[in-house]
Amino acid sequence: MTSLLESIKGVLGAGHKGPVLGIDIGSSSIKVVLLEKADEKVVLRNYGELALGPRGGAAVGQATNLSTEKISEALRDLLKETGITARHTLIAIPFSASLLTVVELPDVGRKELDSMIPIEARRYVPVPITEVSLDWWILPRRKSEERPVLATGVAPVKQIGKIEVIVAAIHNEIIKKYESIKRDAQIPGEASHFEIEIFSTLRAIVGRDMAPVLVVDIGAGSTKLALVDEGVVRGSHVISMGGQDITLALAHSQGISFDKAEEIKCRAGMIGEEEGRDVLAVAELLLANIMNETVRFVENYERKYSTKITKVILVGGGARLKGIEKLVAQSFSTASIAIGNPFVRVDTPAFLDTTLRELSPNFAVAVGVALKGLEE
Numbered sequence: 001m002t003s004l005l006e007s008i009k010g011v012l013g014a015g016h017k018g019p020v021l022g023i024d025i026g027s028s029s030i031k032v033v034l035l036e037k038a039d040e041k042v043v044l045r046n047y048g049e050l051a052l053g054p055r056g057g058a059a060v061g062q063a064t065n066l067s068t069e070k071i072s073e074a075l076r077d078l079l080k081e082t083g084i085t086a087r088h089t090l091i092a093i094p095f096s097a098s099l100l101t102v103v104e105l106p107d108v109g110r111k112e113l114d115s116m117i118p119i120e121a122r123r124y125v126p127v128p129i130t131e132v133s134l135d136w137w138i139l140p141r142r143k144s145e146e147r148p149v150l151a152t153g154v155a156p157v158k159q160i161g162k163i164e165v166i167v168a169a170i171h172n173e174i175i176k177k178y179e180s181i182k183r184d185a186q187i188p189g190e191a192s193h194f195e196i197e198i199f200s201t202l203r204a205i206v207g208r209d210m211a212p213v214l215v216v217d218i219g220a221g222s223t224k225l226a227l228v229d230e231g232v233v234r235g236s237h238v239i240s241m242g243g244q245d246i247t248l249a250l251a252h253s254q255g256i257s258f259d260k261a262e263e264i265k266c267r268a269g270m271i272g273e274e275e276g277r278d279v280l281a282v283a284e285l286l287l288a289n290i291m292n293e294t295v296r297f298v299e300n301y302e303r304k305y306s307t308k309i310t311k312v313i314l315v316g317g318g319a320r321l322k323g324i325e326k327l328v329a330q331s332f333s334t335a336s337i338a339i340g341n342p343f344v345r346v347d348t349p350a351f352l353d354t355t356l357r358e359l360s361p362n363f364a365v366a367v368g369v370a371l372k373g374l375e376e
């Protein structure tokens with residue numbers, strides 16, 4: 001396996017020749033994107049999505065927990081349906097299947113860290129360390145911390161001689177599971193690599209912003225948070241609530257089926273007269289719960305580093321909920337709120353403009369992991 005952690009690099013590195021396939025196996029649907037580099041531009045060659053709900057006795061838009069065999073079968077069908085063939089394939093690993101921690105360690109050099117980190121990681125990893133694959137990366141010191149005293153008059157947090165290291169752990173069983181999906185789904189391409197999904201999202205979404213940015217991926221079953229500061233991830237968190245909880249609440253409050261509630265939520269969103277008001281009534285409460293946890297996570301970071309996030313970027317299917325920016329803005333009054341579009345730096349056919357603009361938040365992970373393939 002290649003490195004689990006990647007800094008956000010530009011997409012115009014040496015890269016693979018030929019089309020690269022990016023795969024995001026979400027809890028509610030699989031997304032695939034085929035990208036190719038042509039004349040120094042990244043071009044969209046193909047894309048597709050397949051809902052997993054109906055393959056596991058659940059509805060479209062509902063989170064599933066399918067067997068490896070069923071996932072492989074669904075992915076194989078999706079690739080067949082889209083007619084995708086690729087020279088190289090990359091798969092994103094769900095954030096919830098990984099453990100990502102920032103630890104403060106003495107600045108003892110890489111060799112020492114290599115032996116120190118597995119020992120240190122035992123404090124954070126709840127299973128025997130021999131059962132996980134570990135990767136780590138030294139976080140560059142924040143520019144603001146290089147000054148003896150911050151502009152705010154607050155002393156820098158870190159003591160001299162300490163460094164921050166981001167450590168990723170993935171259970172070997174999870175890697176085995178993805179290896180077998182790769183094999184059974186007959187994934188095209190010479191080699192396949194894995195990456196934790198938030199790194200894929202960030203590659204596709206966050207530009208060269210140096211100010212602290214929060215990326216919120218609202219999936220079906222969970223919401224993933226990543227805090228990027230001075231160009232690198234410095235914090236992450238997962239909340240076990242997502243878009244399906246809004247649908248479930250709407251179905252209960254209106255006494256309608258999940259399918260019907262999902263249809264209303266996706267069509268009306270939180271705007272419009274009657275239906276929009278019904279969706280708003282339930283979504284407001286659920287999003288408030290998600291946002292409260294998000295604000296707590298952000299405030300911890302802001303307090304620790306005497307900084308303030310300037311921007312919140314929303315992705316994932318949940319970010320397509322009409323009117324969501326306004327609700328999120330209530331929790332982040334000093335930051336700007338945007339819906340992330342992973343296709344902005346990708347050349348796409350004009351006739352797909354409207355469709356892709358609609359779908360784009362869902363495809364952040366798939367585009368991001370394919371971009372990694374073009375960089376490698």
Ligand SMILES: Nc1ncnc2c1ncn2[C@@H]1O[C@H](COP(=O)(O)OP(=O)(O)OP(=O)(O)O)[C@@H](O)[C@H]1O
Pocket residue numbers: 025026027028029030061062063094218219220221222223242243244245247262265266267269315316317318319320321322361362
């Ligand atoms: N137009 C829309 N308006 C509101 N919600 C939407 C819309 N389209 C999709 N969603 C919601 O987005 C969610 C699915 O998002 P996404 O595809 O990002 O999830 P996933 O990647 O499968 O899940 P996870 O990341 O949690 O594993 C569903 O709850 C669905 O109802």
Ligand SMILES: [Mg+2]
Pocket residue numbers: 026027219220316365
């Ligand atoms: Mg997802």
